[in-house]
Amino acid sequence: MARQLDEQLAARFPPGQQLRVLDVGMGLGTQALRLARAGHTVTGLEDDPALLAAAREALTAEPPGVRQRMRIVEGDGRDTGVHFLPGSFDVVLCHGVLMSVPEPDPLLAGLARMLAPGGLLSLVVRNGDASAFGPGLRGDWAGALAALDAGVRLPGPRTGADDEPDTVASPAQPPGEGRADRLADLTATLAGIGAPLQAWYGVRVFTDAVHPQRPEPDAGLPVDVGMLLAVEERAGRTDPYRAVATLLHLCGVRG
Structure with missing residues (x-):
């Protein structure tokens, strides 16, 4: 996700510009730092x-x-209007948060208001179009059927999407927990709040869906992390693979 975000920043802002960034639900602060x-x-x-x-x-x-360049504010992403003036930021990040919010539309509308004209809204969400993959590959057939019926899950724990190495899942966090969102729904929402979708990527195409469990150290299956990240980066930009990723990274731009 860091490489994808850097790509979008480089495409939309002059080189060397000091951007005003708001990281909503920053977690451990990995991306913010x-x-x-x-x-x-x-x-x-x-x-x-x-x-x-x-x-x-x-x-x-x-x-x-x-x-000096970073400050930390205690608060909820749904109350950005309490803490900040509209148009105060060039970039707003909301990574791994929507899956724990029962109704995301008001949150997203508030985040869009924080953006200056031309500002970038970066979202990382669970992929509601592929939510049956995780339980199905774990042999949880009831969970897979439920996901196929609903396409979403109930609100669950934060994923910490920015607190792990890119595309490598946390073994303590089963894929698929938390509410999921469909790409078409979010595309319509972003258009409606004045920050239409400009680019989207799949995140964790293979690490969660095809190979959800990391090999044991003595299993004789060494993991080439560099090659893994290269494959994930390529697949996350390529149809149809990106459409079945565990997470989606969406980038909208304020008009």
């Missing part, structure tokens, strides 16, 4: 006390310049 290190001014919004404490601790270990 990465962007602050790159020279951008970043605000991280988080309401989980444990994640806030971890992010603040990580920030204290950064050089002074990074600490």
